[in-house]
Amino acid sequence: MSSFLVRRLIHGVFVVWGVVTAVFLMVRLTGDPAAFLVDPSATREEIEHTRRLLGLDRPVLEQYLAFLAAAPRGDFGASIRHKRPAMALVLEHLWPATVELALAAALLSTLLAVPLGVVSATHKDGAADHVSRLASLLLQSMPGFWLGLLLILLFAVELHGLLPAYGSGSWRHLILPAIALAAAPLAQNTRLVRAGMLEVLQQDFIRTARAKGVPERRVLYRHAFRNSAIPFLTVTGLSLGFMLSGAIIIETVFAWPGLGRLIVQAVPGRDFPVIQAGVFVFALIFVGLNLLVDFLYAVVDPRVRLS
Amino acid sequence: MRGRREAVALASLIVLALVTLVAVLAPQLSPVDPIRNDLLERLTPPMWIAGGSAAHPLGTDTLGRDVLSRLLYGARLSLVVGFATVLISGLIGVAIGVLGGYYGGWLDDVLMRAGDIQLAFPVLLLGVALLSVLGPGLGNLILVLVVSGWITYARIVRGETLSLKHRDFVEAARALGALDRRLIWRHVLPNVWAPIAVVATFSVARTIIAEASLSFLGLGVPAPAPSWGAMLDEGRNYITTGWWLALFPGTAILIVVLVINLLGDWLRDALDPRVERGM
Numbered sequence: 353m354s355s356f357l358v359r360r361l362i363h364g365v366f367v368v369w370g371v372v373t374a375v376f377l378m379v380r381l382t383g384d385p386a387a388f389l390v391d392p393s394a395t396r397e398e399i400e401h402t403r404r405l406l407g408l409d410r411p412v413l414e415q416y417l418a419f420l421a422a423a424p425r426g427d428f429g430a431s432i433r434h435k436r437p438a439m440a441l442v443l444e445h446l447w448p449a450t451v452e453l454a455l456a457a458a459l460l461s462t463l464l465a466v467p468l469g470v471v472s473a474t475h476k477d478g479a480a481d482h483v484s485r486l487a488s489l490l491l492q493s494m495p496g497f498w499l500g501l502l503l504i505l506l507f508a509v510e511l512h513g514l515l516p517a518y519g520s521g522s523w524r525h526l527i528l529p530a531i532a533l534a535a536a537p538l539a540q541n542t543r544l545v546r547a548g549m550l551e552v553l554q555q556d557f558i559r560t561a562r563a564k565g566v567p568e569r570r571v572l573y574r575h576a577f578r579n580s581a582i583p584f585l586t587v588t589g590l591s592l593g594f595m596l597s598g599a600i601i602i603e604t605v606f607a608w609p610g611l612g613r614l615i616v617q618a619v620p621g622r623d624f625p626v627i628q629a630g631v632f633v634f635a636l637i638f639v640g641l642n643l644l645v646d647f648l649y650a651v652v653d654p655r656v657r658l659s
Numbered sequence: 660m661r662g663r664r665e666a667v668a669l670a671s672l673i674v675l676a677l678v679t680l681v682a683v684l685a686p687q688l689s690p691v692d693p694i695r696n697d698l699l700e701r702l703t704p705p706m707w708i709a710g711g712s713a714a715h716p717l718g719t720d721t722l723g724r725d726v727l728s729r730l731l732y733g734a735r736l737s738l739v740v741g742f743a744t745v746l747i748s749g750l751i752g753v754a755i756g757v758l759g760g761y762y763g764g765w766l767d768d769v770l771m772r773a774g775d776i777q778l779a780f781p782v783l784l785l786g787v788a789l790l791s792v793l794g795p796g797l798g799n800l801i802l803v804l805v806v807s808g809w810i811t812y813a814r815i816v817r818g819e820t821l822s823l824k825h826r827d828f829v830e831a832a833r834a835l836g837a838l839d840r841r842l843i844w845r846h847v848l849p850n851v852w853a854p855i856a857v858v859a860t861f862s863v864a865r866t867i868i869a870e871a872s873l874s875f876l877g878l879g880v881p882a883p884a885p886s887w888g889a890m891l892d893e894g895r896n897y898i899t900t901g902w903w904l905a906l907f908p909g910t911a912i913l914i915v916v917l918v919i920n921l922l923g924d925w926l927r928d929a930l931d932p933r934v935e936r937g938m
Contacts, residue, residue: 622791
């Protein structure tokens with residue numbers, strides 16, 4: 353067990369190093385990073401000044417080492433637009449707005465997927481199964497941001513503002529973006545629970561449980577679902593990461609004041625300290641979630657630790 | 660049951676072929692030039708709504724451009740980006756995967772670790788990060804999607820190659836004196852194409868959604884070129900006055916992605932029941 357965890361942890365540290373390096377290289381892809389890191393309207397003297405200030409006149413290796421030292425402290429310089437430390441801005445937008453939205457969508461997509469998938473599996477080829485599969489197929493083939501627009505059209509326009517379409521401030525503002533973000537993962541989770549249940553329900557221990565008179569509900573949720581939950585666990589963990597990346601676009605649709613929207617809004621103004629810090633934080637959370645899934649996996653399924 | 664699945668797949672294929680045909684023939688089929696604007700005709704509703712006109716069957720946008728024509732041309736972009744990305748990232752990924760799995764070595768290690776790092780960036784995040792530096796454009800768009808896509812193929816092919824290269828039939832061919840090149844072409848590659856075909860099909864669908872998403876964020880092909888994602892972006896501020904601007908491009912995306920996903924489902928069941936739905 354411990355050697356597996358240690359290996360995963362070392363791998364995680366390696367990936368984080370890679371993420372920092374990628375973010376460092378990002379603004380150097382097209383040559384002069386000073387052009388990216390200062391106000392586009394700056395004069396030549398101002399650019400030179402910034403270049404010295406940021407150490408961009410020093411050798412690249414030296415800059416890289418300085419960046420490696422600064423990134424873990426969250427030091428990505430000041431936002432060009434907001435004139436404040438980029439990391440502070442990023443964290444303000446991550447918590448609570450983006451975390452709230454991602455968690456709400458994750459809860460929605462997992463909690464609904466279990467009963468939907470179980471019912472779909474136990475009524476295989478019945479009406480409920482067909483409806484649920486058709487809905488899954490449609491939701492998986494629909495871009496989340498378009499579903500968001502349709503929700504706005506329905507609730508905010510056709511139903512005359514039953515739910516607010518833009519902004520934040522109350523739990524009612526959370527509903528539409530959370531649904532738009534949860535839809536595709538919900539569809540995928542439902543398909544996964546259904547497939548897992550269909551497989552488990554054919555096995556001998558289910559027949560045994562039924563034969564000895566265990567109530568059907570208990571057979572389904574205790575005996576069958578628990579044993580089909582392992583792939584579901586991985587996907588749930590990964591879909592939380594997906595929620596974060598989906599938040600980039602859903603937050604933009606609903607003007608939700610989170611990290612995704614902060615990054616998107618930083619692009620036209622070429623506010624690279626904010627983009628770098630935001631990309632770094634997003635990737636870090638994604639890596640952390642993957643690591644967490646690996647750990648949970650090892651806890652739930654003893655076979656994983658041995659491989 | 661079997662027959663119905665086949666019928667669904669066939670219908671999907673026909674729809675996809677029709678969309679492709681429409682995309683190819685967009686210049687002939689479009690009623691008007693898709694980028695010609697006419698401010699006197701702006702926000703004309705579809706022809707079956709009061710105030711609509713037969714000159715613009717699906718209405719016009721905020722600049723008076725014909726929505727139907729833009730949809731037809733938009734199909735070109737979605738299909739080109741979807742298929743080109745999958746073709747390029749598939750070729751790169753399969754080559755890296757099969758060579759890495761077969762020969763191993765430090766280059767294999769480096770590329771696989773690079774892939775691990777790349778997977779820390781979900782496609783939209785990578786897209787926003789890279790396109791903010793490189794600038795929008797068709798080439799950069801495809802580049803970003805390829806960078807984000809190759810690793811999936813490389814991992815699958817590498818795993819299959821590793822398990823294949825010590826199988827008896829490969830060892831036997833090697834004992835008979837077959838060269839590496841022949842072993843790879845004749846014995847390894849034919850055995851990995853089935854899972855790759857399945858993953859590639861689902862990838863086309865996901866790439867089309869990713870393209871639409873990046874275009875929606877203003878990071879796709881620059882205006883005024885018609886793109887379904889960008890049309891939705893332009894339409895979203897006029898959702899109260901011009902609902903058709905938000906409805907039609909999204910429906911187009913839904914139809915194309917849906918039929919490709921249906922084809923993928925069918926292909927997965929037909930070729931390789933072990934392949935899980937692509938992650």
